[in-house]
Amino acid sequence: xxxxNIRIKDIAKLAGVSKGTVDRVLHKRGRVSEQxxxxxMQVLEEIDYKxxxxxxxxxxxxxxxxxxxxxxxxxxxxWAQTKEGIHQAETxxxxxxxxxxxxxxxxxxxxxxxxxAVSAIQSKPDGIITAPIFYNEAIVFFHALKSExxxxxxxxxxxxxxxxxxxxxxxxxxxxxxxxxxxxxxxxEGGRLAxxxxxxxxxxxxxxxxxxxxxREYFQQKNRLSFDIRELSLRPNEPGFEENIETLLxxxxxxxxxxxxxxxxxxxxxxxxxxxxxxxxxxxxxxxDENLKYLRTGTIDFLINQNPKRQAFLSISHLANHLVFKKCxxxxxxxxxxxxTQQNLDSYLQSGIH
Amino acid sequence: xxxxNIRIKDIAKLAGVSKGTVDRVLHKRGRVSEQxxxxxMQVLEEIDYKxxxxxxxxxxxxxxxxxxxxxxxxxxxxWAQTKEGIHQAETxxxxxxxxxxxxxxxxxxxxxxxxxAVSAIQSKPDGIITAPIFYNEAIVFFHALKSExxxxxxxxxxxxxxxxxxxxxxxxxxxxxxxxxxxxxxxxEGGRLAxxxxxxxxxxxxxxxxxxxxxREYFQQKNRLSFDIRELSLRPNEPGFEENIETLLxxxxxxxxxxxxxxxxxxxxxxxxxxxxxxxxxxxxxxxDENLKYLRTGTIDFLINQNPKRQAFLSISHLANHLVFKKCxxxxxxxxxxxxTQQNLDSYLQSGIH
DNA sequence: TTGAAAGCGCTAACAT
DNA sequence: ATGTTAGCGCTTTCAA
Numbered sequence: 008x009x010x011x012n013i014r015i016k017d018i019a020k021l022a023g024v025s026k027g028t029v030d031r032v033l034h035k036r037g038r039v040s041e042q043x044x045x046x047x048m049q050v051l052e053e054i055d056y057k058x059x060x061x062x063x064x065x066x067x068x069x070x071x072x073x074x075x076x077x078x079x080x081x082x083x084x085x086w087a088q089t090k091e092g093i094h095q096a097e098t099x100x101x102x103x104x105x106x107x108x109x110x111x112x113x114x115x116x117x118x119x120x121x122x123x124a125v126s127a128i129q130s131k132p133d134g135i136i137t138a139p140i141f142y143n144e145a146i147v148f149f150h151a152l153k154s155e156x157x158x159x160x161x162x163x164x165x166x167x168x169x170x171x172x173x174x175x176x177x178x179x180x181x182x183x184x185x186x187x188x189x190x191x192x193x194x195x196e197g198g199r200l201a202x203x204x205x206x207x208x209x210x211x212x213x214x215x216x217x218x219x220x221x222x223r224e225y226f227q228q229k230n231r232l233s234f235d236i237r238e239l240s241l242r243p244n245e246p247g248f249e250e251n252i253e254t255l256l257x258x259x260x261x262x263x264x265x266x267x268x269x270x271x272x273x274x275x276x277x278x279x280x281x282x283x284x285x286x287x288x289x290x291x292x293x294x295x296d297e298n299l300k301y302l303r304t305g306t307i308d309f310l311i312n313q314n315p316k317r318q319a320f321l322s323i324s325h326l327a328n329h330l331v332f333k334k335c336x337x338x339x340x341x342x343x344x345x346x347x348t349q350q351n352l353d354s355y356l357q358s359g360i361h
Numbered sequence: 362x363x364x365x366n367i368r369i370k371d372i373a374k375l376a377g378v379s380k381g382t383v384d385r386v387l388h389k390r391g392r393v394s395e396q397x398x399x400x401x402m403q404v405l406e407e408i409d410y411k412x413x414x415x416x417x418x419x420x421x422x423x424x425x426x427x428x429x430x431x432x433x434x435x436x437x438x439x440w441a442q443t444k445e446g447i448h449q450a451e452t453x454x455x456x457x458x459x460x461x462x463x464x465x466x467x468x469x470x471x472x473x474x475x476x477x478a479v480s481a482i483q484s485k486p487d488g489i490i491t492a493p494i495f496y497n498e499a500i501v502f503f504h505a506l507k508s509e510x511x512x513x514x515x516x517x518x519x520x521x522x523x524x525x526x527x528x529x530x531x532x533x534x535x536x537x538x539x540x541x542x543x544x545x546x547x548x549x550e551g552g553r554l555a556x557x558x559x560x561x562x563x564x565x566x567x568x569x570x571x572x573x574x575x576x577r578e579y580f581q582q583k584n585r586l587s588f589d590i591r592e593l594s595l596r597p598n599e600p601g602f603e604e605n606i607e608t609l610l611x612x613x614x615x616x617x618x619x620x621x622x623x624x625x626x627x628x629x630x631x632x633x634x635x636x637x638x639x640x641x642x643x644x645x646x647x648x649x650d651e652n653l654k655y656l657r658t659g660t661i662d663f664l665i666n667q668n669p670k671r672q673a674f675l676s677i678s679h680l681a682n683h684l685v686f687k688k689c690x691x692x693x694x695x696x697x698x699x700x701x702t703q704q705n706l707d708s709y710l711q712s713g714i715h
Numbered sequence: 716t717t718g719a720a721a722g723c724g725c726t727a728a729c730a731t
Numbered sequence: 732a733t734g735t736t737a738g739c740g741c742t743t744t745c746a747a
Contacts, residue, residue: 193547416740
């Protein structure tokens with residue numbers, strides 16, 4: 008109360024120059040004499056100037072446009088949750104003149120991604136967030152963004168080498184280790200375990216393989232070698248898909264299944280129930296309606312929550328903070344690896360974005 | 362872009378009055394003729410006016426003072442984390458002229474609480490957040506706050522009947538159920554289980570008893586009656602405390618211990634190690650340094666994360682949003698019941714407040 | 716009861 | 732290169 012914040016006006020007075028000059032120094036706009044520059048800098052070093060961000064945003068009256076490029080959420084609950092997070096972020100940032108355009112592509116079609124990526128760039132947004140599920144195509148995209156100096160934030164899938172402003176999501180390797188830990192819990196006699204990748208395009212999805220690597224690493228590290236770990240990569244729409252899994256289930260030594268994708272988890276659960284094999288431990292990903300059904304019946308034992316909603320929410324927040332307030336975003340914002348069980352599920356469902 | 366937000370100026374023009382009149386109507390300040398009032402209201406009903414909050418805070422230039430009343434954090438890691446959350450919130454809200462005064466009391470001394478509570482009220486803050494660990498004293502305090510119309514937010518411990526602006530924290534009953542679930546995991550043969558309340562003043566702490574109720578409920582609901590559940594309430598500073606617990610440990614049927622407090626968890630872990638009883642399952646609360654030590658050695662099997670930092674952070678946020686932006690806070694913000702294991706621990710340590 | 720006007724702190728256009 | 736000034740949208744004071 009007694010010591011009010013220092014304003015540009017005050018700095019100007021202290022340095023014996025005008026507000027305009029101080030502003031030019033602060034924003035490195037040039038057109039300032041060496042002498043004036045020094046005088047202002049000296050004052051700035053002595054005091055701790057903190058610009059009033061409220062005044063700045065009101066005054067500058069800039070609009071920021073962010074494009075969010077993600078898989079079509081209309082038929083996919085995981086990406087629908089992502090979209091929710093984006094909308095929630097939008098309502099918070101609308102006050103700061105941040106608008107968000109959601110652009111969606113077909114998650115099974117690389118061409119569709121490329122197409123939307125191109126138009127995203129052409130619309131010259133102030134920033135982009137995206138889930139780069141197609142590795143090769145994404146690389147090209149980010150290269151273009153970099154040369155246009157459009158900042159981009161990645162979520163869900165990390166591609167460190169493209170040096171995004173920020174990556175938001177989980178560490179897939181450790182995620183796999185958590186899966187393994189939950190698999191081992193109270194089940195120590197050994198046997199066979201299966202890692203299932205149920206996706207269209209496994210080899211383009213590094214993070215699924217990372218989960219598997221983490222899963223295996225856990226058992227190796229702990230020298231729990233009485234477990235034999237099999238890997239199976241299947242496309243859920245392929246003919247013979249169900250038979251393939253059912254063959255796996257006939258193995259009397261099979262103790263557990265770790266599914267690396269959220270949609271795949273309930274597919275396997277259904278087959279377990281159909282074949283009366285609920286006792287085989289099943290661990291998968293995410294709070295999707297289908298998964299919850301089987302978590303509640305006990306066929307799914309644990310879910311690891313990737314929290315797509317929060318991923319999207321924070322992606323927008325970090326980017327908007329960067330644009331509006333010039334705050335530097337963290338290189339990575341790695342989420343906790345949340346374990347969902349029958350008993351704590353409801354507490355997750357009722358809690359908002361945190 | 363083409364359709365800019367409607368300003369007070371625009372409303373004034375549409376209604377054929379001045380900005381001042383519109384403002385008086387919007388804020389119900391009176392001093393407006395019936396005629397002018399009607400004209401403004403009519404315009405307001407037709408359009409969707411959303412005040413520019415940025416302009417409002419810049420203009421009104423109000424200062425808000427929040428008092429945070431909590432147990433002394435200097436010798437207690439749990440409350441230290443709480444304080445951290447408050448500071449983090451402070452840096453976010455300082456832009457909106459929100460200042461926070463932390464007032465601490467002795468968590469083992471009700472008089473100390475009463476004293477600090479009185480001076481908090483006397484300082485006439487714009488709002489208060491507190492962890493009401495002394496039930497009876499808190500009731501009196503909130504009654505006084507209500508009559509002074511000072512809004513208050515509760516965290517950590519809920520007292521629904523005092524009707525706070527908001528409660529932030531966990532549902533203790535379900536928290537106990539999660540504890541029970543983790544206790545039962547892969548340990549189905551039955552035996553003896555102990556619920557330990559290691560606190561100074563158990564009967565003033567409803568939420569500890571709620572945890573126990575949840576814990577018991579789980580086993581009853583599931584008809585897992587082969588478990589015999591004992592309850593033990595002890596003060597850690599009392600003579601004979603260790604002996605009491607060590608007697609408990611000699612029971613050959615003892616399968617697990619559920620500790621309802623965060624500090625108590627590591628105390629029990631130490632005794633388990635000392636007596637070579639690490640195989641007894643131990644479940645407790647919170648990511649405190651001492652607890653982590655034993656989680657890493659495996660003596661503590663699971664921790665349930667109450668997230669004191671986030672509790673404090675959100676308490677401030679909800680209250681500040683209420684004061685600054687007139688946003689209505691949720692009656693309750695119940696946190697997810699996070700399960701911490703050896704493998705997901707690091708992911709929790711490295712992630713910030715979300 | 717009403718309107719006009721100053722000002723919150725900062726930005727940016729405009730003279731000089 | 733520098734200082735002055737007119738806003739951003741809202742609040743609040745003051746005169747009418």
